Amino acid sequence: MIYAQILAGGKGTRMGNVKMPKQFLSLADKPILIHTVEKFVLENRFDAILVVCPSDWVSHTQTLIDRYIADERVKVVVGGSERNETLMKGIEYIQDNFGLNDDDIVVTHDAVRPFITERIISDNIEAALKNKAVDTVIPAIDTIVQGENEEVEDIPVRDKMYQGQTPQSFNIKALMSAYNQLTEDQKAILSDSAKICLLAGEKVKMVRGESFNFKITTPYDLKMANALVEIGE
């Protein structure tokens, strides 16, 4: 089975004073989350598409899904307190409602990356069917500088540097096994799901993203996203 999991657990703390989590803010007259889900429902290979959101926002999310998305595969699921817990809540839902097979995969994606394309989703599915873990990346344009305490520690070779995006896609059983090997401290600080698999010694396949597949995190991002969209006839 092939699943999608849209991670809509964010609380919008980086968006400034807005009270509503950023995935629910409006882009081209629709909530950002809805644009993202709309792209996933066009992929016929998904057996279920989970939208994992904070418990306080479940009703709001369900209302939006009912209003905009007519697809029975979409399920609203309560997430956890941080990213990896939210991810694993989705996996638990799959396990409880559909059971788990060895070759089941999940394509996980940030709700606030609505510019995802068919090609990226399709490449993730194909790569995840052949590899245990898949990360979507674009080559770094700026030089990456590593530092601490206002001092540069290292400037890695740019040709080997990439910026991580989502989707990140996994063989579900391999992801669960890797997650269970983490210490509680690691679970709390890991901000990247592909790293769960890396720490467990799994190879992570890279899939090409797009520069416009950016994450809408700040008011500046939202302004830029709105400026990018042309209204169709």
Add this chain to the structure above:
Amino acid sequence: MLNQVYRLVSPRQIETQTVNENLGTDDIIVRPTYLSVCHADQRYFTGQRPPQVLSKKLPMALIHEAIGTVVRDPQGIFKVGDTVAMIPDTPFEKDPIIRENYLPTTKFRSSGYDGFMQEYVYLRRDRAVKVPDDFNLEMSAFLEMVSVGVRALMQLKETMDADDQSLGIWGDGNLGYITAVLAKSIFPDTKLYIFGRHQEKLAYFSFADETYVVDSIPDDLTISQAIECTGGAGSAIAIDQIINHIKPMGTAILMGVTEEPVDINTRDVLAKGLILQGTSRSGREDFEKAIEILSASPEAQSYLQNLIGITKTVTTIPEIIDFFDMDLANSWGKAVMHWKV
């Protein structure tokens, strides 16, 4: 939905634009799969259209010959996964006399309106025609051009006099080849003569009764009806030769596009009582007829498959640009992109 549209913004420069699309009640959503390049696309891509035309029509997504897979039909008439040919013209009125492809209000994709170089195409359902499951997909990519050939031959059939002894087709390129293959199905008992500039291209027309290089046509050769498929600088010579060799009261169908006006020997057109009739583009019924003809003739399908020139999977904008360049350097056949952008 936020859709990516890949537009030509200036010659050889393609950029992606996000367009917020809304699904109308009559629309379906199609994921393009195989896209075929036309000379008209190349005239935009290389900047051969006059500057005032380019500035008016660009930015614009190119390609008006394409098939795709249905991913959403709110009415459930098309099945998800169906392969459809996409009709590039979108009429907005019905006229009892004027066909949809000639109505001035009809919008034509890749000529003023976005063509099929898109992530998804929001298509009015009457602009999709199901492609039979056993059709070759690369050949099906240029079904639009086949439908244009069908339109020309149907117009010839409606207009010409009773003399169907012979048909001469001027032009040994893609359009000439397609029209000639169709002519064998639509006029099976008519002698088919092909007139072209390139002996090596004429060799592909093995199904024709005779082929002639245009600088050595026998003076006494006569033809009943004619179709001109040259376009460009070759049009003037081709039209002149047709006027010389066609029998009185014959019909000549003109299909080739020229940027410059062409001189026509009207003295002989008048003296012979000839009919010159233009055709351009096609409509839904021509797509349906094209599929009907090909379904009934595996032979015609196999001849059209010989026209698949270059094929390549494209996944990025630089690969699209390379593909258009490859097509420019290619001497025979249609260039078909397997669209994975």
